[in-house]
């Protein structure tokens with residue numbers, strides 16, 4: 355069975371308030387899918403529906419081939435997925451080890467398997483030395499790490515991670531990001547809620563931007579290229595009239611100019627850059643660096659999210 359997620363016109367209302375409105379999306383097996391959107395966009399609500407924690411209002415969704423809202427499929431979905439919830443909710447009085455052991459038992463893992471898995475994850479996340487400490491004494495980041503281990507204890511093929519690196523220090527964030535990429539190599543499907551656009555850009559195959567309704571979806575690269583204006587910065591030893599003249603003669607507009615750099619507005623940089631650079635050189639310009647400007651995923655995100663206000 356393929357571990358995909360298919361969502362069609364999924365809607366969730368709380369009373370008269372619609373939190374998630376008619377969302378359709380598809381997540382392929384082995385894909386890291388980044389779910390982005392401002393606070394209150396409905397990301398957590400969507401994950402809670404897909405993880406069978408709350409009911410949907412309308413529409414449909416299948417998770418690993420099983421239908422959410424269908425009572426006989428519910429337990430199959432729960433057994434198949436790993437969930438890092440937004441509020442991690444640990445047993446505060448139990449030790450880190452016993453928190454994980456409790457979940458291992460819930461998933462009916464053998465004692466041997468539980469020992470192996472718990473040791474592996476606690477070591478990987480740097481909590482092995484704290485295994486006998488009560489989870490209630492942990493810092494926010496340590497609790498977050500423990501909850502990540504808990505989500506993975508039964509080797510799920512499909513993971514919902516709701517802001518996994520929130521409250522982690524830079525080093526721990528990197529450990530978790532690298533770990534997500536390891537999980538991807540093992541062909542697990544990962545649904546990732548995040549506010550970190552550079553994180554999404556680095557690890558996601560596909561992203562979707564939600565603001566109650568879905569406002570965009572595609573690979574980070576496709577979304578970056580969807581902004582109409584693209585710009586290229588050319589750094590030179592010296593920008594003189596011959597250089598700017600060459601750029602203008604080709605019909606390109608200069609957006610910014612300093613004595614050693616030009617920002618040029620282009621439509622199709624992959625095709626136009628070689629031509630522009632050749633003309634600059636012919637005009638005597640000595641090129642040091644060429645970089646793409648702007649249109650990071652962040653630019654696109656801000657433009658799209660503000661565009662719906």
Ligand SMILES: Nc1ncnc2c1ncn2[C@@H]1O[C@H](COP(=O)(O)OP(=O)(O)OP(=O)(O)O)[C@@H](O)[C@H]1O
Pocket residue numbers: 368373391392393394395396397398399400440
């Ligand atoms: N149980 C509930 N009852 C009423 N309203 C709710 C409930 N759960 C969520 N909401 C509302 O639904 C909207 C979406 O919330 P949700 O937590 O899904 O947003 P989010 O995209 O995860 O935001 P954040 O980035 O802040 O985590 C919010 O306006 C929230 O107040």
Ligand SMILES: [Mg+2]
Pocket residue numbers: 397398399440516547
């Ligand atoms: Mg949330």
